[in-house]
Amino acid sequence: MTAPYPTRSFEAATHPLHVLIIGGGIGGLALAQGLRREGVSAAVYERERSLASRLQGYRVHISPGGSRALHECLPAHLFDAFDRTCGKPGRAIHFMTERMRPLMSIDIDMVTNDDAIARHRSVSRITLRQVLMAELGGLHLGKTFARYEERGGKVVAHFDDGTSAEGDILVAADGAGSRVRRQFLPDAPLIDTGVAAIGGKVFLDEHRARLAPRLLDGMCLVAARDGVNLFIAMQEVSETAGAIGGNEPGSEAAGAVFENTRSYLMWGVTAHRDKLGIGTAQDGAAKLAAIAARALAGWAPEFRTLIALADPTTLSQFSIRTSTPVGPWPTGRVTLIGDAIHAMTPYRGIGANMALEDAVRLKRALVAGARGKRDLFAAIAAYENEMRDYGFCAARNSLKAMRQSVDAGALSLTAQRLMLRVIDRLPPVKRWMASRMGRD
Numbered sequence: 543m544t545a546p547y548p549t550r551s552f553e554a555a556t557h558p559l560h561v562l563i564i565g566g567g568i569g570g571l572a573l574a575q576g577l578r579r580e581g582v583s584a585a586v587y588e589r590e591r592s593l594a595s596r597l598q599g600y601r602v603h604i605s606p607g608g609s610r611a612l613h614e615c616l617p618a619h620l621f622d623a624f625d626r627t628c629g630k631p632g633r634a635i636h637f638m639t640e641r642m643r644p645l646m647s648i649d650i651d652m653v654t655n656d657d658a659i660a661r662h663r664s665v666s667r668i669t670l671r672q673v674l675m676a677e678l679g680g681l682h683l684g685k686t687f688a689r690y691e692e693r694g695g696k697v698v699a700h701f702d703d704g705t706s707a708e709g710d711i712l713v714a715a716d717g718a719g720s721r722v723r724r725q726f727l728p729d730a731p732l733i734d735t736g737v738a739a740i741g742g743k744v745f746l747d748e749h750r751a752r753l754a755p756r757l758l759d760g761m762c763l764v765a766a767r768d769g770v771n772l773f774i775a776m777q778e779v780s781e782t783a784g785a786i787g788g789n790e791p792g793s794e795a796a797g798a799v800f801e802n803t804r805s806y807l808m809w810g811v812t813a814h815r816d817k818l819g820i821g822t823a824q825d826g827a828a829k830l831a832a833i834a835a836r837a838l839a840g841w842a843p844e845f846r847t848l849i850a851l852a853d854p855t856t857l858s859q860f861s862i863r864t865s866t867p868v869g870p871w872p873t874g875r876v877t878l879i880g881d882a883i884h885a886m887t888p889y890r891g892i893g894a895n896m897a898l899e900d901a902v903r904l905k906r907a908l909v910a911g912a913r914g915k916r917d918l919f920a921a922i923a924a925y926e927n928e929m930r931d932y933g934f935c936a937a938r939n940s941l942k943a944m945r946q947s948v949d950a951g952a953l954s955l956t957a958q959r960l961m962l963r964v965i966d967r968l969p970p971v972k973r974w975m976a977s978r979m980g981r982d
Contacts, residue, residue, distance in 0.1 A: 558583060559912035562699050562709035564687045564722050566590070567598070568667075569880035569897030570715030571674035576615030576905035578678065582912045585680035585707060587687060587699065589716075593675075594793035594800040597858055599667045600743060600808045601629070601777045606660035608895035611902035613659045616673070624673045627787040629664040629805075630778040632760025637962050640766040642756070642842035645959055646966035650760060652976035664777060668802045672786045682707075687721050690876065697875040711908065711922070712876045715897075718863060720882035727878075730868040732885055735941070737862040737948055738820050739888070740834045741810040742852030743798065746778075749851045754844035757807060764845070765947045767955055770837050771812040772845060773888075779805045797855020809848055810888070811837050812862070813948060822861055827854040862887050864941050867934040873923040879904055884933030886940040889947065896936050900929055 559582055563570045566588030577584040590596055604612070613621050631654070637645040654661055675681060686702040690712055697712045714722030718732055750758065762774040779787075793800035811834045815821070818833055825833070834849050834857075865885045880897030907925040911918025950958065965971050 557710075559711070559908065559918070560584070560709040561908060562587065562697065562707055562712045563715050564699060564712065565714070565716030565720075565882065566671075566675070566681065566683070567715060567717055567880065567897070568602070568670060568674065568894050569901045570713070571671065571678065572612065572615045572898055572901040573713065573715065573879065573905055574678055574680070575617075575620070575674060576902060577908060579615065579617055580905070580909045580912075582909055583680070585682065585709070586678070587682045587685040587701065587707065589684070589686040591684040592790055592792065593668050593671055594790040594796060597799055600741065600806075600856075601775055602665050602667050602670055602894045603775075603891040604628075604663040604665060604670075604898075605892065605895045606655075606657070606662060608898040609663060610660045611895075611898035614902050615898075615905060617677075620673055620676055623676070623786050624665070624670065625663070626780065627665065627669045627673070628780065629666075629776070630780050631662075631664075632776050632778075634760040636756060636760065636762045638756075638762060638764050639959065640764055640770075640772075640838075640841040640845070642754070642844055644966075645962040646972070648972065648976050652973060664775065666777060666779075666787075666802055668790065668800060669787045672788075672790075676786060687716060689725055690722065692875055710875065711918075713904065714876065714878040714882040715880055716882055718865075718881040718885035720878070722876065723878060723882050726876050727868055727871060727883075730865070730883075732863040733866055735862045735864055735887065735944065736814055736816075737812060737887070737944065738815040738818055739810050739812040739860045739862060740818070740820070740830050740837075741808060741856075741858055741860065742830075742834070742849070743801075743806040743808050743856040744848060744851045745798070745801070745853060746776075746805040746807065752847060752851060753807065754847075757844065757848060765950065765955060765958070766841070767952055769813050769817055769948045769950070771947050772838070772841075773810045773812070774807060774848065775809075776807050777805060779803060798853045799856045799858070801856075807848065809852070811849070812944075813837060815861075820859060824859060827857045830857040830859055862944070865934070865937050867930070867938075869930050870927065873919050873926060877904065877922055877926060879929075883929070884937045886937040887944045888940075889943040890936075890940050892936055892940065896933055900933065903928065 561584040563586045566586050574584045574586045635648045688700045690699050696708050698708050700706045764772040789802050879900035907921035910916040911921045
């Protein structure tokens, strides 16, 4: 079904397109870079004043599709900076029990390829945003979006500080709590899954020798019988590229949570909020450490040591929310990308890649409209139709993966573990499974 769009055409020959992007996260910045590369005017309005203002996650998995999107949006020298500042690849992906008994291990070589562009990468979220902000004109920090209005064939964004900005198209890239979405699609709320996570970092320059070797060669996933999950991933810092990859000015005031130059293991403990005994408000580091330690009581000592070694200033808690399918809506001067429309759980690690997919597809639509190659609103409508399909599908799959882990009963978990052990002993099946993971 094609969403209706205005019958008027955008006068590309006499009216240069100007795009307002609300939100300076991964998707919004990638879109701005892509438009800038194509000569289309864009401005980004981000509420935070620096990258060290608010924790937005530690490490980001970039899939082959996400890498392709970044390559298309970034100028060559910034894509090179992104590539050089990614973490060194681990050796394997391990599935284990809470007693650290192996279920299945997949060598990274089975899910990687020789493509210099379209391959799996891991990067610090701070470093990635440093790359995406580099050389970007029209970036306005400390601008909290309040509302928008359409006026005289334009869209006007108003901000909490009393200022405003005018453009032809407004893009909501302001994340899961999007104020733009609340105005534009008031019947599209986020759903609280009732699941929460506690995350932390263990710095390897201090504690590498105290960690189990199996935890240091890639990624580990554990689902326990009581619905507690543990995710572990290594971020081995490779190098910085000038100012890119360094620590943000003033970040030391927050402790090590924004530390961006030292290698670390990140971990996340996930379970139903009532299982963890955790509320929705952010708890202090001591309480979060105690909650995580209690959740892993009875687990293998190697896992408990990992939790105990986390730098307390890096501990944070997150409520896991998800979106539900919406639309189609009438296409106009406001559109959306990333978590602002299809927020998803962290399971499967695809949220950032979906935002990048949105960014590159919307970039193509806006460029086609700006150059008069296609009606602007028809191009946006086509983007929105495609985005709703793949974006909400990804959100559903992410939610399903989470439910299969945190809601699995004893019988279901036993069956899952048996399946992993069988696959581990059947190389052709394991290669097939690895190939599917390699395409994500």
